[in-house]
């Protein structure tokens with residue numbers, strides 16, 4: 664009985680020491696940096712695993728995440744609107760694809776936002792029809808062969824048009 668007691672004491676002492684030690688270890692910025700580096704490397708080497716883990720986590724916390732999102736939107740309405748406007752400005756190509764996907768329209772090609780920025784620059788920020796320039800007009804993405812006529816979302820089928828030329832052109836090509 665006595666021996667057992669002292670063993671328990673020993674264990675507790677050891678345990679407390681150990682906890683204290685590991686707490687100190689974690690608090691040390693150098694070790695934290697090491698941990699971060701290690702995790703980063705591990706993530707890079709296990710991309711597929713990380714992807715699956717993230718997916719699992721998202722699935723498991725779906726309700727909670729949705730609820731959090733709603734709460735955030737309620738509290739940050741103006742910020743949210745501003746953010747989405749800014750995002751849309753930067754990602755016109757992606758926005759276009761997302762809109763189409765929402766309408767359940769399948770569209771081939773993956774013209775990127777970066778390519779769109781480059782295209783506008785190459786066109787000197789000029790509408791291909793009326794030749795007016797940004798910022799006088801706002802350039803929009805036009806599909807030379809309309810998507811509704813099996814046009815694709817690739818570089819060769821895209822040109823920058825101002826809003827009014829784009830809507831005047833409509834479904835023709």
Ligand SMILES: [Zn+2]
Pocket residue numbers: 790791792793794795824825826827828829
């Ligand atoms: Zn125009």
